[in-house]
Amino acid sequence: MKEILIEVSNLSRIYHVGDSDIAALNKVGLSISKGEFVSIMGPSGSGKSTFMNLIGCLDTPSSGTYMLEGIDVSCLVRDELAEIRNNKIGFVFQGFNLLSRTTALENVELPLLYSGMPARQRRERALDALRTVGLEDRIDHQPNQLSGGQQQRVTIARAIVNNAPIILADEPTGNLDTKTSAEIMDLFVRLNRDSGITVILVTHENDIAAYGRRLVRFRDGSIISDEATS
Amino acid sequence: MINIPVTIRISLRALRANKMRSALTMLGIVIGVGAVIAMLAIGAGARERVSEEIDSMGSNLLIVFSGSTSSGGARMGAGSEPTITLLDAEAIKRECPAVLDVGPSHSGTAQVVFGNQNWSTIVIGTTPSLLDIREWQIIAGRPMTEQDDRSIAKVCVLGKTVVDNLFGGIDPVGKVVRIKKVPFTVIGVLGSKGQTMMGQDQDDIIYVPISTAQKKLFRPLFAGMIQFMMIKARSMEDLDDGQQQIEELLRQRHRIGQHQQDDFTVKNLTQMMQTAVNIARIMTLLLGAIASISLLVGGIGIMNIMLVSVTERTREIGIRIAVGAKTWDIRLQFIIEAVTLSIIGGGIGIILGQAGSIAVAKLAGLPVIISPLSIAVAFGFSAAVGVFFGFYPAYKASLLNPIDALRYE
Known part of the structure; x- marks a missing residue:
């Protein structure tokens, strides 16, 4: 039995729109162990993005609990959540979300800035991360000088630079061609296998989801299936 | 923990990225501070001139004129009779x-x-x-x-x-x-x-x-x-x-x-002089107040630009919050930007204000006195303007919801 990393139970997220309440997520329970590679699929509006936001500590649940490494995250305040995001979770977004007019190296250093690491150590760690994703010769390039695949690698380097145990990837290949997508997915697989990083991946492409070893499907705010894949 | 030097670097980079806009925003503060410095200098000069005059007049003076005559209904001036x-x-x-x-x-x-x-x-x-x-x-x-x-x-x-x-x-x-x-x-x-x-x-x-x-x-x-x-x-x-x-x-x-x-007139010369001093003081205050309004307008200019900047950089703020920036990291970043604008603007304003005062002194022959205090006050005031008008945009930025901010186009 592997160590439990994420454990959610009865997790709900209700949005108030006008007079009516819309449950984007309805009493979801799920547990993810350390080192897993989970793919999450579902049509839009199924609640998978809401779930990812909650897992990523970008949002707080309306009810239910979320235990992350044994800490009840659901009752933390804004700045405490920022700290969790800073050293436990790495984000990879579909739209890359890199700072423009900022070099790859500085983009990767960003999470370390907010954890208060000294400059020299920051640079070393950022260089290491960029080396891991194979961009050591592009450190001084700004996002607009990099290809989509390279930008996504910078994002991944940013996600791993703080040695976060979890990577949350929200449609990381959505803006990439098939060949680049495969390269990025191989990188995730490698990070998962070699560094033991838990990867949680949202996608709506079956072949991308197939990189994971577990597939969770969402529909109408609930989990409809949760199965191990090859 | 908030890393101040890094926050300052981030802020400066943002200002450099929009040089023209930063310069124009600063201009408001430059004019405001310059005007305050120049007005205070001119006012202080006028007051000094009046004080000198009082000293040169002699102190505690009364003057008695002989009365005025009327000739055919027209009254003549004091001393005519x-x-x-x-x-x-x-x-x-x-x-x-x-x-x-x-x-x-x-x-x-x-x-x-x-x-x-x-x-x-x-x-x-x-x-x-x-x-x-x-x-x-x-x-x-x-x-x-x-x-x-x-x-x-x-x-x-x-x-x-x-x-x-x-x-x-x-x-x-x-x-x-x-x-x-x-x-x-x-x-x-x-x-x-x-x-x-x-x-x-x-x-x-x-x-x-x-x-x-x-x-x-x-x-x-x-x-x-x-x-x-x-x-x-x-x-x-x-x-x-x-x-x-x-x-x-x-x-x-x-x-x-x-x-x-x-059939005579007694005038209190010293009192008249004191009145002149008071008038000079009120003039100084008035000029200073008018100049302060331009400083206020400059401050509002900073706030305006900072608000635009926050809106424009919503996505950047979202990224920063997502990777772990705390409330005060974001607030400080924008406050420092505003303060940098106002301090640099204030510094240039002080130089221009002094140059303007000296020019007025030379051209109009008015005495001007630039006091170190007025410089210190103007500088402190411009920094305060930055903090004051930078705070609201910074506050707004720090409260952005990262999910919405990241989706912001």
């Missing part, structure tokens, strides 16, 4: 306890000749007291004495402007000048008092004994008549008492009934 006399002056000195000294004066304009030079100036006949009352120093020769007055001596004391115009380098003491063709021996030269606020040259003057003036130069309508007298009160506090005592005494002496108008 010969009503006050040397005897009045003596009585005031004798009977008014608040009065220290009295300087009766009878004056006129006359042509003065020395050698082949001539000059038109004001000749004041007075007693030796007047120079004491006006706290006026003799820099060469000797002052007039009671003896000169009693003996109707044809002696005179010259103001600096007269000396410059008639003598041109020669020592005037002991020389003989002709005033209205009457020869007078120069016994002394007065120190310089400079100009009055109205630009009148106080040094363009000649003093002679009052007896001599009345007998040889400006023959009065009747013996002993004088035009005005300068009176020194014992102290600042005695000015009002003195004025009252003089008025009562003169009404009595001139037999003025209860419902009749005074």
Whole structure:
């Protein structure tokens, strides 16, 4: 039995729109162990993005609990959540979300800035991360000088630079061609296998989801299936 | 933990990324601070000029003019009717306890000749007291004495402007000048008092004994008549008492009934001067206030641009929050941006304000005083403007919801 990393139970997220309440997520329970590679699929509006936001500590649940490494995250305040995001979770977004007019190296250093690491150590760690994703010769390039695949690698380097145990990837290949997508997915697989990083991946492409070893499907705010894949 | 140096670097980079916009935003503060500095400097200069004038005038002064005449319904100016006399002056000195000294004066304009030079100036006949009352120093020769007055001596004391115009380098003491063709021996030269606020040259003057003036130069309508007298009160506090005592005494002496108008005027010169000081102070405040409004407008400009900047950079803020920036990391970033704008703007404004003040001093001939305090205040104020007007945008930025911010296009 592997160590439990994420454990959610009865997790709900209700949005108030006008007079009516819309449950984007309805009493979801799920547990993810350390080192897993989970793919999450579902049509839009199924609640998978809401779930990812909650897992990523970008949002707080309306009810239910979320235990992350044994800490009840659901009752933390804004700045405490920022700290969790800073050293436990790495984000990879579909739209890359890199700072423009900022070099790859500085983009990767960003999470370390907010954890208060000294400059020299920051640079070393950022260089290491960029080396891991194979961009050591592009450190001084700004996002607009990099290809989509390279930008996504910078994002991944940013996600791993703080040695976060979890990577949350929200449609990381959505803006990439098939060949680049495969390269990025191989990188995730490698990070998962070699560094033991838990990867949680949202996608709506079956072949991308197939990189994971577990597939969770969402529909109408609930989990409809949760199965191990090859 | 908030990393200040890094936050400063981030802020500076953001400002550099939008050079034109940053410069224009700064311009508002530059103008505001510059205006405050210049206005305060000009105001302080004006006040200083008035204070100098008060000092040059002498302190605790009252002035008594003879009354005004009416001729065919048209009232003439003060001093046009010969009503006050040397005897009045003596009585005031004798009977008014608040009065220290009295300087009766009878004056006129006359042509003065020395050698082949001539000059038109004001000749004041007075007693030796007047120079004491006006706290006026003799820099060469000797002052007039009671003896000169009693003996109707044809002696005179010259103001600096007269000396410059008639003598041109020669020592005037002991020389003989002709005033209205009457020869007078120069016994002394007065120190310089400079100009009055109205630009009148106080040094363009000649003093002679009052007896001599009345007998040889400006023959009065009747013996002993004088035009005005300068009176020194014992102290600042005695000015009002003195004025009252003089008025009562003169009404009595001139037999003025209860419902009749005074045939003389007593003015409190020192009070008039104090009023001028107050006016100068109010002017300074007013100018400063108006200038502060432009500083305020500059501050609003900063706030405006910071709000635009926050909106434009919503996505950037979302990224920062997502990777772990805390509330104060974001707030400080934007406050530092605003403060940087206002401090650099303030610094340039201080330089321009000083340059402007000096230019005004040179071109308009106005005195300006740039006080280190006003510079410090302007600088502190501009930094405060940055914090104040930067806070709201920064606060707004720090409260952004990262999910929405990351989706923001």
